[in-house]
Amino acid sequence: MKVLQPDNLAEALRLLVEPDGTPVPIAGGTDLCVHWPARDLDNTRFLDLSRVAGLSRLTLTHNALEIGARTTYWDLICAADAAKAFPLLAQAARLVGAIQIQTRGTWAGNIANGSPAADGVLAMMVYGASVVLQSVRETREVPLDEFFTGYKQSVRRPDELIVAIRVPRRAYTFEWLAKVGARRAQAISKVGVAMTRSENGWRVAANSVAPHVCRCRTLEAALNAGRTFTSPQEVRSLLSADVAAITDLRSTAEYRERVLSRLIFYRLAELDKPSGHV
Amino acid sequence: MTDLDLSFTLNGKPVRLHVRPDARLLDVLRYDCGCTGTKEGCGEGECGACTVLLDGLPVNSCLVPAFQVAGRSVETVEAVAPEVTGPLNRTGTAQCGACSPGIVVMTRWLREHPEVLQDATLRQFMSGNLCRCTGYDSVISGVASVLDPKETAGGEGTSA
Numbered sequence: 001m002k003v004l005q006p007d008n009l010a011e012a013l014r015l016l017v018e019p020d021g022t023p024v025p026i027a028g029g030t031d032l033c034v035h036w037p038a039r040d041l042d043n044t045r046f047l048d049l050s051r052v053a054g055l056s057r058l059t060l061t062h063n064a065l066e067i068g069a070r071t072t073y074w075d076l077i078c079a080a081d082a083a084k085a086f087p088l089l090a091q092a093a094r095l096v097g098a099i100q101i102q103t104r105g106t107w108a109g110n111i112a113n114g115s116p117a118a119d120g121v122l123a124m125m126v127y128g129a130s131v132v133l134q135s136v137r138e139t140r141e142v143p144l145d146e147f148f149t150g151y152k153q154s155v156r157r158p159d160e161l162i163v164a165i166r167v168p169r170r171a172y173t174f175e176w177l178a179k180v181g182a183r184r185a186q187a188i189s190k191v192g193v194a195m196t197r198s199e200n201g202w203r204v205a206a207n208s209v210a211p212h213v214c215r216c217r218t219l220e221a222a223l224n225a226g227r228t229f230t231s232p233q234e235v236r237s238l239l240s241a242d243v244a245a246i247t248d249l250r251s252t253a254e255y256r257e258r259v260l261s262r263l264i265f266y267r268l269a270e271l272d273k274p275s276g277h278v
Numbered sequence: 279m280t281d282l283d284l285s286f287t288l289n290g291k292p293v294r295l296h297v298r299p300d301a302r303l304l305d306v307l308r309y310d311c312g313c314t315g316t317k318e319g320c321g322e323g324e325c326g327a328c329t330v331l332l333d334g335l336p337v338n339s340c341l342v343p344a345f346q347v348a349g350r351s352v353e354t355v356e357a358v359a360p361e362v363t364g365p366l367n368r369t370g371t372a373q374c375g376a377c378s379p380g381i382v383v384m385t386r387w388l389r390e391h392p393e394v395l396q397d398a399t400l401r402q403f404m405s406g407n408l409c410r411c412t413g414y415d416s417v418i419s420g421v422a423s424v425l426d427p428k429e430t431a432g433g434e435g436t437s438a
């Protein structure tokens with residue numbers, strides 16, 4: 001095993017294009033270290049991001065929140081202004097593992113890891129976040145909802161690092177996130193859903209019901225058109241165009257689609273009550 | 279694999295070691311530093327038995343590669359003051375004791391950072407410390423008794 005420990009971004013990016021082969025970036029290690037002892041690490045080369053200067057910022061401006069590549073869940077929880085401006089990010093941060101994971105796990109790692117169950121991705125997606133990718137050649141910004149191309153697949157090239165995540169500030173009239181796991185804490189999502197409504201319309205995202213965290217655009221379009229629902233089944237029929245739940249060790253496809261549609265239906269039903277207008 | 283030359287601060291004292299490049303902080307503490315108080319439960323971040331403070335924040339040392347620890351400060355269960363462990367000994371917080379080192383370190387951290395409990399409950403903060411023996415109620419009441427000695431129902435010798 002070999003570890004490369006650059007202290008600046010230019011050097012880190014250069015190491016990604018060295019002829020010896022592409023090293024694996026490591027930030028908080030909460031995904032990469034899980035099977036560490038069982039892995040043959042002999043031929044692995046890691047690019048340690050922990051010493052690269054300037055990657056742990058969390059900047060809230062008038063227009064946007066910028067999350068650095070090494071910014072952790074706990075950093076966001078502790079940044080009162082950012083947590084207040086983006087309550088679903090704070091909620092998702094507290095739902096990731098437990099405190100010992102939140103102090104190490106990064107938002108960028110959650111995206112790069114590409115798990116369909118990622119909770120941070122879910123919250124960032126309904127806020128219209130974009131991913132800033134940088135290589136020795138260029139810097140580009142990709143909307144998070146166009147970042148994933150399949151199970152653990154994304155548009156990120158091996159020579160690129162996620163250097164930041166940008167979350168635009170908008171006025172929201174509705175923000176909601178729900179996660180269903182085997183227990184309330186320290187559990188990977190069986191089904192997760194988040195919804196926001198701003199002047200740009202509804203955004204709905206779901207996790208653990210498709211090969212990657214995804215937007216539910218058919219449902220969004222229906223909500224934008226003012227559609228209301230009289231049963232969870234109606235929500236479910238619409239969602240079938242958006243999600244493709246599978247049966248795996250954590251849950252069944254039937255359970256996931258049923259719970260997802262019921263979560264959404266009953267939350268929307270609350271809005272129709274006299275006190276719950278959007 | 280060439281050894282990793284590693285210097286960091288352990289419980290307030292500088293240490294310098296040569297370790298395997300793929301060593302985890304947990305391994306370095308137990309096998310190279312002789313700090314065997316820190317336990318390995320699951321080895322994959324779930325149970326919290328291996329909790330230590332890294333630059334003052336609780337982390338699972340089984341998920342921290344040693345190479346990320348250079349130049350930083352690590353505090354383990356060995357450095358926890360008796361005011362923390364004393365009440366835990368009297369409240370049934372430990373049965374088999376496998377989870378206890380992590381619980382003790384978390385208790386110390388919460389005692390030094392009472393402000394974090396304004397936005398989340400004690401149970402939420404302790405949710406990453408699994409215990410197969412106690413059923414958790416005595417863990418929570420034990421930790422609570424350290425954080426606020428007056429609150430201990432039937433606590434012994436805790437009145438100020």
Ligand SMILES: Cc1cc2nc3c(=O)[nH]c(=O)nc-3n(C[C@H](O)[C@H](O)[C@H](O)COP(=O)(O)OP(=O)(O)OC[C@H]3O[C@@H](n4cnc5c(N)ncnc54)[C@H](O)[C@@H]3O)c2cc1C
Binds near residue numbers: 097
């Ligand atoms: C016990 C436990 C519970 C967990 N619970 C949850 C949970 O509830 N919800 C959830 O969503 N996740 C959970 N996770 C997963 C994990 O904590 C998160 O995905 C976390 O955000 C990963 O960030 P990291 O910095 O630790 O990633 P690392 O492990 O360092 O890296 C993860 C991946 O991202 C790549 N990478 C990291 N940074 C960059 C970068 N800047 N540019 C390009 N690639 C990069 C790495 O090469 C690797 O492939 C849990 C993990 C554990 C061990």
Ligand code: FES
Binds near residue numbers: 319321326340341
């Ligand atoms: S041994 Fe580290 S969390 Fe279980």
Ligand code: FES
Binds near residue numbers: 373374378408409412
């Ligand atoms: S006392 Fe046995 S695991 Fe907690």
